[in-house]
Amino acid sequence: LLCFSSIQTKPAATIMASNSSNISSDKRFLIFFDFDETIVDETSDDLVVQAAPGQHLPGWLKDTYQPGRYNEYMQRVLTYLAEQGVTESDMRSIMEKIPATPGMITLFQFLRTRPPQDFEVVLLSDANTFFIESWLRRAGARPLFHRIFSNPATFNKDGRLVMRPFHSHDCARCPSNMCKQVVVRDYVARRTQERGRPYQRVFYVGDGANDFCPALSLGARDVAFPRRDFPMHRLITETHEAMPGEFKAVTVPWVSAEEVVQRLRKLVAE
Numbered sequence: 001l002l003c004f005s006s007i008q009t010k011p012a013a014t015i016m017a018s019n020s021s022n023i024s025s026d027k028r029f030l031i032f033f034d035f036d037e038t039i040v041d042e043t044s045d046d047l048v049v050q051a052a053p054g055q056h057l058p059g060w061l062k063d064t065y066q067p068g069r070y071n072e073y074m075q076r077v078l079t080y081l082a083e084q085g086v087t088e089s090d091m092r093s094i095m096e097k098i099p100a101t102p103g104m105i106t107l108f109q110f111l112r113t114r115p116p117q118d119f120e121v122v123l124l125s126d127a128n129t130f131f132i133e134s135w136l137r138r139a140g141a142r143p144l145f146h147r148i149f150s151n152p153a154t155f156n157k158d159g160r161l162v163m164r165p166f167h168s169h170d171c172a173r174c175p176s177n178m179c180k181q182v183v184v185r186d187y188v189a190r191r192t193q194e195r196g197r198p199y200q201r202v203f204y205v206g207d208g209a210n211d212f213c214p215a216l217s218l219g220a221r222d223v224a225f226p227r228r229d230f231p232m233h234r235l236i237t238e239t240h241e242a243m244p245g246e247f248k249a250v251t252v253p254w255v256s257a258e259e260v261v262q263r264l265r266k267l268v269a270e
C-alpha cells in the first residue's frame with residue numbers, strides 16, 4: 001500500500017476542496033467507487049468492533065439493531081466504544097490495517113497516471129467520513145478522489161466519534177440515511193449543468209445491494225463494475241432475467257480490479 005504514496009503528483013489541497021466548481025470541467029469520464037468490500041476487502045463497521053473490550057459487542061447492544069435502521073445502530077456502537085475508552089487513534093489504526101481488494105491499488109495507479117482530463121473520481125459510501133479518510137490517507141490514495149459522499153463523522157470534545165445520517169430521501173429500496181441513486185443523479189445533473197456538457201461515460205464500481213440502486217440509473221453507454229458474486233452482481237443478474245431492458249448499463253463483473261483497468265484501458269482509447 002505505502003508505495004502508492006510515492007507516485008502522488010498533485011498536492012492534496014487542490015483535490016480536497018469541497019466545492020465541485022473547483023473540479024475542472026474538461027473531464028471525459030466520471031467514476032464512482034463504493035468503499036467497504038469494494039476499495040477495501042472488509043467492512044469497516046464490522047472491523048471497528050476489534051477495538052471493543054474482548055473484540056466483540058455485548059448482546060444487549062447487538063439486540064438494538066432494527067432492519068432499515070442500521071445508521072442509528074452504528075451511532076450506538078460508536079457511543080459504546082467511546083464509553084469503553086476506545087480512542088480516535090485506536091480506531092484509526094484498525095482502519096489503516098484493512099487490506100485493499102485485489103487489484104485495487106493497480107486501478108488507483110491507473111487512474112492517477114491518466115491525463116488529467118480523463119477521470120473525475122467520486123467515492124460514495126454508507127460507512128463514514130472518518131473511517132474512509134483514515135484508510136485513504138494511509139494508502140496515499142486521498143488525492144485521487146475529487147469528492148467523498150458519506151455519513152459525516154467527527155470527534156466531539158469528549159473524544160466520541162459522532163456520526164450523522166448523510167441525507168433523507170424517499171427511495172423504498174434503500175436505508176433511510178442514504179440512497180446512492182439520489183446522490184448519483186443529483187451529482188451528475190449538477191456537474192453536467194456546471195460543465196455545460198455531459199460526460200462521455202459514467203462508471204460505477206461496487207459490491208453491495210445499495211450499489212445496485214445507483215447503477216439502475218446508468219445509461220446504455222455507462223458501465224457497472226460489480227464485484228463478482230457479491231449482492232450488486234446478483235441483483236443485476238436477477239433484474240436481467242426478471243425485467244429485460246430495465247438495467248441498461250454494460251455490466252463487467254470483477255474478481256480483481258485489474259479487470260476494471262483492462263476495460264477502462266479500452267474505453268479511454270476510443
Ligand SMILES: [Mg+2]
Binds near residue numbers: 037
Ligand atoms: Mg460495499
Ligand SMILES: [Zn+2]
Binds near residue numbers: 172173214
Ligand atoms: Zn435507492
